Amino acid sequence: MAGKRFAWIFYIIFALVLYAADVASKRFVIAFGGGVSLNSGISFWLLGGDGKTAALVMSAAICAVLSAAFVWALHDSRRSLMRAPLALLAAGAAGNLTDRVVYGHVVEWLPVTAPFFGKLWINAADVWLIVGAGLAVLALLTAGVANKG
Helix, strand or coil: CHHHHHHHHHHHHHHHHHHHHHHHHHHHHHHHCCCCEEECCECCCECCHHHHHHHHHHHHHHHHHHHHHHHHHHHCHHHHHHHHHHHHHHHHHHHHHHHHHHHCCEEECEEEEECCCEEEEECHHHHHHHHHHHHHHHHHHHHHHHHHC
16 A cells, blocks of 8 residues: 555656646746747647647647546556656646646747658657657557567
8 A cells, every 4th residue: 555655656746846847947948048939839830820729728638638547547556557658748748738828839948850840849848748658658568568478
């Protein structure tokens, strides 16, 4: 029982620290200048411009689903491999949703060049989302192999 409680506390604190790091990094860049790009769309600028309401609703829905999945993974010991990926995903979704609510758009401050996309602007929340999604896929593949063996 104590181990399960520790897992709850650890992963919730992990998600909150990631969320706080994203929010703090954006506030730092806004306060002290630097390259900033404002994204009114979703996922690599989709639904930009007139899609602000749709982007906000979709972001809120994604955040709610990821948070529910995160709580589910904390309760189910068979889903322990999904805890860290879901913490990353929930923190990233919450960070970008906070931007939409507070600023009306997502603050992107890190320029990167990606194959097939060219130059993109991302933020810490986007990194959490990408890493979390990759780890979730690995966890699901690992679980599938373990179930067959």
